[in-house]
Amino acid sequence: MALHFSKQELAARRRRACRAMAARGLDGLLIFRQESMYYLTGYDTSGYSMFQGMYLGADGKLALCTRSADLTKDCKLTPIATGWFDAGVTAEGKNKLVPSISFTLTNTGAEAWGPMQINCIFKRLGDHEERSTVLVRGTTAGASNLAAGASTPPIVVRASEGYTGTEPRANMLANHLFIDFKVEVFGKSGSATWVSLGEYPITRQLLTK
Numbered sequence: 001m002a003l004h005f006s007k008q009e010l011a012a013r014r015r016r017a018c019r020a021m022a023a024r025g026l027d028g029l030l031i032f033r034q035e036s037m038y039y040l041t042g043y044d045t046s047g048y049s050m051f052q053g054m055y056l057g058a059d060g061k062l063a064l065c066t067r068s069a070d071l072t073k074d075c076k077l078t079p080i081a082t083g084w085f086d087a088g089v090t091a092e093g094k095n096k097l098v099p100s101i102s103f104t105l106t107n108t109g110a111e112a113w114g115p116m117q118i119n120c121i122f123k124r125l126g127d128h129e130e131r132s133t134v135l136v137r138g139t140t141a142g143a144s145n146l147a148a149g150a151s152t153p154p155i156v157v158r159a160s161e162g163y164t165g166t167e168p169r170a171n172m173l174a175n176h177l178f179i180d181f182k183v184e185v186f187g188k189s190g191s192a193t194w195v196s197l198g199e200y201p202i203t204r205q206l207l208t209k
Contacts, residue, residue, distance in 0.1 A: 010042055014060060021058040028057040037064065042110045064111075069189040074109030077185060077197045078151075083207040085158050086169060095169050098162035099132075099181040099202040105143050106151040116143040119186040119194065122159040124179050125201070131181070132159035157183075173204050180204060 017040060021029060031037055031054045040056060041064055055063045069075075085100040099122050107113055116138025122131050134157050138144030142152040159181075165172045172178065181202040186194040 005042065010040075013040055014056070014062070017056060018058055018060050021056075026058060028055055028061075030055055069107075069109060069111070069113045069192075071187045071189055071192075071195040071197065074107060074113070075187055075195075075197060076106040076108050077103050078106065079103045079198075079200055080154055081207070082183070082200055082202045083205040084162065084169075084173060084202065085207045087158075087162065090164055092164075094164040094166055095172065096162060096164045097169060097172060097206075098159045099183065100156065100158040100207055101183050101185070101200060101202070102154050102156045103185070104151050104154055105141075105146070105187070105197075107146045107148050110148050112148060113138075113144065113146045114190045115139075116141075116146070117188045118143065118155070118157075118197075119188070120157045120159075121184045121186070122161075122181055122202075123184070125182055132161045134159065159183075169206055173206065178204070 017029070021027075031040070032052065034052060037043065037052060037054045041054070041062070043064065051065075053065045055061075080102040082099070082101045084097040087096040087098045090096050101120065105118075118136040118138065118141060120134045120136070122133070123129065124131060136155065136157060141155045143155075146152060162181075163172060163178070165175075167175065182199060183202060184199045185197040187197045188194045
């Protein structure tokens with residue numbers, strides 16, 4: 001969610017509200033209407049189903065109590081690369097390839113995110129069964145408390161399971177029995193529910209890093 005008016009306009013709105021409180025001898029305002037909170041903060045949400053409240057003091061101090069970041073509007077995932085990572089050789093002496101994705105997340109909202117989690121579910125194309133699930137902590141990925149307008153460093157996620165074989169890795173990818181994978185990426189802010197951030201096919205190419 002982008003700020004739909006300038007920062008100068010936002011500051012002017014707060015100053016006018018503070019002056020009006022001072023003129024009436026008020027110490028502060030408790031606000032519960034979403035429209036009023038949006039007017040004074042620029043922060044918008046997609047629904048009214050959860051409690052939201054805000055305090056604005058005559059001295060300009062502000063505290064906003066609202067739902068967790070709405071990742072359906074406040075998060076943009078930018079894929080960098082997908083492919084099959086060379087995971088080395090197994091104990092049985094077989095080459096191992098695992099599906100991999102790298103991407104960045106951008107906070108497109110007007111406020112910093114809180115604690116974040118990212119969940120990547122790897123599946124074979126045409127198969128509903130999960131082959132591998134990887135949970136990434138936001139603190140590790142640089143996503144927790146990400147400032148508005150900022151982006152994470154590249155996040156690399158690799159499945160634990162994939163394919164093994166005695167053929168050279170390039171031949172494994174070209175094998176007619178090879179079944180392609182996809183990855184479903186989900187995000188979660190604070191105690192909110194998981195939100196889909198996108199679904200991406202795993203390109204049939206070899207990755208070494």
